[in-house]
Amino acid sequence: MRTLAIGDIHGCLVALEALLDAAGPAEDDRLITLGDYVDRGPDSRGVLDRLVALYEAGHVIPLRGNHDEMMLLSRYDLAERGMWLRFGGVQTLLSYGHTAGDDVYDLVPERHWRFLEHDLRNWYETPTHLFVHASAHPGVPLEEQDSYVLLWQRLDEPVAHVSGKVLVCGHTRQEVGLPLDLGSTVCIDTGIYEEDGWLTCLHVETGHYWQANQRGRMRQGDLAAPPWLP
DSSP: OOEEEEOOOTTOHHHHHHHHHHHOOOTTOEEEEOSOOSSSSSOHHHHHHHHHHHHHTTOOEEBOOHHHHHHHHHTTOHHHHHHHIIIIIHHHHHHHTOOTTOSOOTTSOHHHHHIIIIIOBSEEEOSSEEEESSOOOTTSOGGGOOHHHHHTOOOOSOOOOTTOOEEEEOSSOOTTSSOEEOSSEEEOOOOTTSTTOOEEEEETTTOEEEEEOTTSOEEEEETTEEEEEO
16 A cells, blocks of 8 residues: 655646556555645546545545635625635636636535535644644644644744654645655645645655646656756
């Protein structure tokens, strides 16, 4: 069994499908998505359709990102809505056929709202690794972490968690387009929504990773040996 982690997707369905094809998750693999499924990219609706299908088939463990939280809160909270629209919500609404000025988001399927509210989790843990969207306090068990830290806090230094496990996260965009390996912490948000960005899938046990962009290009490498492989 492999553990595969996919970083921030941000509405980029083309790259997501390419990564799934390249990594080829098997029935007994553990596939973990690290959140931020919506905003900024062109097809948030398509991404959520794909993830809901994977979830209902029992093929993915989906974590919650701060953008997913913003979308959910914006449904009824006008103050939250303003912030969401400034940080990518406009592109998400367009993918459903809404405009930024719409007061009711009735074109968003109810299944998508349920996925955002009930099916996502704030963290996941294996015998060797911790998985969160953003970061974690090093001295606090995951079940006791503040949700702000898990969903919003930037990664400014390695997290040497008290459990001794390696933290795998997204959220803090790596501008060079490569995963950041800090030993105790690995960040795989590689900025897919940017013109030169990539979406990353990490094979956690080996450190091998695949990357895809929205133009259909693929590349791969290893955390311990960065040179690209064909």
